[in-house]
Amino acid sequence: MMLIDTHCHLNDEKLLPRAEEIVSNFDRDGIESAVCVGYDMPSSELAAELANKYDKLYAAIGIHPHDSVTADYDKYERLATLSSSQKVVGIGEIGLDYHYDNSPRAIQQGAFREQIELADTLGLPIILHVRDAYEEARRILFEMSAYLRNGVLLHCYSGSAEMVREFDKVDAYYAFGGAITFKNAKHNLEALCAVPRDRLLLETDCPYMTPVPFRGELNEPKYLSLVADRAAQLLGVERAELEEVTSKNAKTLFTRMK
Numbered sequence: 001m002m003l004i005d006t007h008c009h010l011n012d013e014k015l016l017p018r019a020e021e022i023v024s025n026f027d028r029d030g031i032e033s034a035v036c037v038g039y040d041m042p043s044s045e046l047a048a049e050l051a052n053k054y055d056k057l058y059a060a061i062g063i064h065p066h067d068s069v070t071a072d073y074d075k076y077e078r079l080a081t082l083s084s085s086q087k088v089v090g091i092g093e094i095g096l097d098y099h100y101d102n103s104p105r106a107i108q109q110g111a112f113r114e115q116i117e118l119a120d121t122l123g124l125p126i127i128l129h130v131r132d133a134y135e136e137a138r139r140i141l142f143e144m145s146a147y148l149r150n151g152v153l154l155h156c157y158s159g160s161a162e163m164v165r166e167f168d169k170v171d172a173y174y175a176f177g178g179a180i181t182f183k184n185a186k187h188n189l190e191a192l193c194a195v196p197r198d199r200l201l202l203e204t205d206c207p208y209m210t211p212v213p214f215r216g217e218l219n220e221p222k223y224l225s226l227v228a229d230r231a232a233q234l235l236g237v238e239r240a241e242l243e244e245v246t247s248k249n250a251k252t253l254f255t256r257m258k
């Protein structure tokens, strides 16, 4: 039994030069497979390219809320073309980021809605990046619930435990990463404990969110083990059981994953 890293950025310039080496160590590091996630067009193209090259790597493609100003129908068409590869397992990361507000909020909402529709047309689940905007994300998801038949994943979930009850109404999945190993993680730990066991996923979000005790270094899929240890400890389950459950959940959500 091994772990699935549902959110990594081997397409990031910091990790890309070592992508080959990192993937070739997956077996040694206890990683069954990983999803390389795009955030704009170049990184989405690269994610699809890497996934087509490496057996154990899958891709998600989409335009991040930071880059919503760059979204247009030509790009959506390109995303649709890229998604014809069976190694593309989802549309993301898409969503709302009201923490940085790198794109105006109205434009973030527009690109978010358009990519929810795109994912529905393509029959793929969506991977959401939401920061300081959980209430707005909830409102949009509820309004567009008819388009969510292929599944919703809240990556790097940092909302409240109460909000989990709300997102449960659209059968959301929740991914947790390095943040649950941090000292000030109380809020995240409460949320993790509130998540239905069959909706729980793990991720690194590497090169970001490096878990304790490696904070300050670049994150990599191999550190997912530390996240898994902490989650198992917190939930009071054996590590093997946690691996089994989270890997099964990943394959249920990402139907193209083998």
Ligand SMILES: [Zn+2]
Pocket: 093, 129, 130, 155, 156
């Ligand atoms: Zn993100």
Ligand SMILES: [Zn+2]
Pocket: 007, 009, 037, 093, 205
């Ligand atoms: Zn990310």
